[in-house]
Amino acid sequence: MAAQYSQQYAFRAQKSLGLVSGAPDYAAVPGFESPDVAARTYVYSADGRLYAYALSTVVRIFQAEGAQLLQELALPNIVELDFSPRGTYLSTWERHTKLEEGSQHKNLRVFSVSTGEELISFTQKAQDGWQIQYTISESHAIRLVSSEVQVFRPSEWSKGIVDKLKVEGATSVALSPGLNPSVAxxxxxxxGAPASIKVYGLLTLTGAPTCQKTFFKADRAQIKWNTLGTQVLLLTQTEVDNSNKSYYGETGLYLLSAAGNFDCRVTLDKEGPIHDFAWSPNSKEFGVVYGYMPAKTMLFDQRVRSLHDFGPGPHNFISFNPQGRLILIAGFGNLAGKMTLFDRRTLTKASSIDAPNTSHCEWSPDGRFIMTATLSPRLRVDNGIKVWHCSGPLVHVQLTEELYQTSWKPANVDSVPQFPPQLPPAPTPSESVAAYEATQQKKSAAAGTIGGGEKKVGAYRPPGARGLATPAIFKREDEGGLPASYGGGSSNPGSGANTPTRYRGGTPVPGAPGYGPNGSHQGQGQRRHVPGAPSPSSNNNGNHNNNGPGGEGAKKKRKPKKDGAPALANAPAEGDEADAAPAPQTKRAGKKNANANANANSAAGGSGSATPVAGGSSSPFPIVEDAGADVGDSGVPPTPGVDGLDAAAKKARNLNKKLKAIDELKEKQKRGERLEATQLRKIEGEAEIRKELAGLQVA
Structure with a gap:
């Protein structure tokens, strides 16, 4: 039996359809002719004996080995195909349409593969879940219609429904493999009613369920039976996450036994969505990838006891090879496409593979090879198939424009060579690998990279951080960074407990409670000064100034002069004291101060003066007095932008700024950073700047 195994795979593209033999040549299967028109779909039978594809007007059935044509069915508009487990029956599905005479459109039909005769037909509007589910012996078949599970005998399709089960609100159903099939x-x-899963014996549908469980937060579910059909995993998911932590809803994982002696929720120790889960072929253990990135991967036994933690990493995919010897953990989609293989016996890393832009990944039936493919329309560039050996090397490449579908030819585990105790050596790569690598080197050389490899582009680093080690606070957890800590007993991953203070909202914003001058946070009971408001001290002395926007002086503004000289925005009215007039300012600054005064006066109840509030008052906000504000006896704050320095002091300040910049350039030069010519000239002019500064005689 093992000698008859071949590593055949099939593919479907926009302009081609083909069967390819396996190692070592990966040549096209002789005798198979690709059709002239585009195919809509193809499918292998579960035992790998048959192969069928659908065109716009016909469906053809072949023997997979040798590509011998067995049947040709004149069926137009077929978009889905499916074989029964033993390849006895072929189901076809086409899009549902309304017929003119008003009768039901029977768009789901079942044919005999040996005779091509149509045996039965149904109306199936939805494409999701359209397949008829068979037992492995093909003794029974089931399908879900509304809230009713209908049971048929394939050997007696003409008798119609032989048994049925009514479950109110049923949305999905899964028939288990194994000799004693069950229905989940x-x-x-x-x-407001909770979700539930119920398991029935296929032969005792009218009786009570053998196992059932109810739970909340489950709008849809994914059901996976183990190979023996004794236990089932249920992944639940909600459409919306009420906690606003995920775009894709909340997820939960449950394990139930078909016999009804065990059921529980799989408790996961990291918060976040469940990305993927898979049963081992031995039906005694399963793996789960879960949590916010970097996700965690855990191996459990059939009693939900943790067996091994594979650690955090950028992963969202897990798969066991058909023999259960190797475990593949990878990150596809928006992740980098790195695959890591572990030996199940030793739980150690066996190899790693970089397969970016992968949208399809599948083990070969013998468990030695992995197929990765970039498919359209997920990605419309670099479409193709790559075959990797489990030890890591690339052994075959097939680039195909607008590739839609690809898969290995299935085979029973008993019909393939047994997996050796040690990892088998990789075969010699095909000629396509050398041609592919040469093409990649040419592209790299044209892009200006060195050595023909991909150009290494790291994360952006600001100039001040270049040449330094990355702090652990900015590293991912799987790269040696600090572990996730949510602090304060909170389970919210966005609490920012590990975020540096610079990027965290711990410092109050200006004007907020607790904000003080020079970065000092003054406590409750103190007074704060509002920019543009009269001085609290002048109010206490009884010197109220009504020149603000709320006073009478605001109504008597000086008109602009005819000769074009700008009028003062806050000029004093007639009868006001001259020493209460603010300093001249520009139009923009005057408007800014006017707005500030208006806001301050409106906050004080609309009066022209701000009333101070004592520290023990009932004010809802703490009042903090700004010690840095320079307010004179007149109660008018100084004009913004006028610092009161003379020309010598200003020049000394500018020279000190230049010296500080030169010191920073010297520090960069010491670290070995390359400086530009203009920066070097700045360093050379340091002596002249210090000489000029000394001449000013300013400390």
Missing amino acids: VFVAEKK
Whole structure:
């Protein structure tokens, strides 16, 4: 049996359809002719014996080995195909349409593969879940219609429904493999009623369920039986996450036994969504990838006891090879596409593979090779198929424009060579690998990279941080960074407990409670000064100034002069004291101060003066007095932008700024950073600047 195994795979593209033999040549299967028109879909039978594809007007069935044509069915507009487990029956589905005579459109049909005869037809509007589910012996078949599970005998399709189960609100159903098949029925949460899953024996549908469990937060579910059909994993998901932590809703994982002797929720120790889960072929353990990135991967036994922690990493995919010997953990989609393989016996890393832009990943039936493919329309560039050996090397490449579908030819585990105790050596790569690598080197050389490899582009680093080690606070947890800590007992991953203070909102904003001058946070009971408001001290002395926007002086503004000289925005009115007039200012600054005064006066109840509030008052906000504000006896704050320095002091300040910049350039030069010519000239002019500063005789 093992000698008859071949590593055949099939592919479907916009302009081609083909069968490819396996190692070592990966040549096209002789005798198979690609059709002239585009194919809509293809499918292998579960045992790998048959292969079928659908064109716009016909469906053809072949023997997979040798590509011998067995049947040709004149069926137009077929978009989905599916074989029964033993390849006895072929199901076809086409899009549902309304017929003119008003009768039901039977768009789901079942044919005999040996004779091509149509055996039965149904109306199936939805494309999701359209397949008819068979037992492995093909003794029974089931399908879900509304809230009713209908049971048929494929050997007696003409008798119609032989048994049925009514489950109110059922949204999905899964038939288990194994010799004693069971049916798992999921009911979604609706109108406050909890969701549930119920397991029935296929031969005792009229009786009570053998196992059931209810839970909340489950709008839809994914059901996976183990190979023996004794236990089932249920992944639940909500449409919306009420906690606003995820775009994709909340997820939960449950394990139930078909016999009804065990059921529980799989408790996961990291917060975040469940990305993927998979059963081992031995039906005794399963793996789960879960949590916010970097995600965590854990291996559990059939009693939900943790067996091994693979650690955090950028992963969202897990798969066991058909023999259960190797475990593949990878990150696809918006992740980098790195695959890591672990030996199940030793739980150590066996190899790693970089497969970026992968949208399809699949183990070969013998468990030695991995197929990765970039498919359209997920990505429309660099479409193709790559075959990797489990030890890491690339052994075959097939680049195909607008590739839509690809898969290995299935085979029973008993019909393939047994997986050796040690990792098998990689075969010699095909000629396509050398041609592919040469093409990649040419592209790299044209892009100006060194050595023909990909150009290494790291994360952006600001100039002040270049040449220094990355602090642990900015590293991912799997790269040696600080572990996730949510602090204060909170489970919210966005609490920012590990975020540096510079990027955290710990410092009050100006004007907020607790904000003080020079970065000092003054406590409750103190007074704060509002820019543009009269001085609290002048109010206490009884010197109220009504020249603000709320006073009478605001109504008597000086008109602009005819000769074009600008009028003062806050000029004193007639009868006001001359020493209360503010300093002259520009139009923009005057408008700014006027707005500030208006806001301050409106906050004080609309009066022209700000009333001070004592520290023990009932004010809802703490009042903090700004010690840095220079307010004179007149109660008018100084004009913004006028610092009161003479020309010598200003020049000395500018020279000190230049010296500080030169010191920073010297520090960069000591670290070995390359300076530009203009920066070097700045350093050379240091002596002249210090001489000029000494001449000013300013400390």
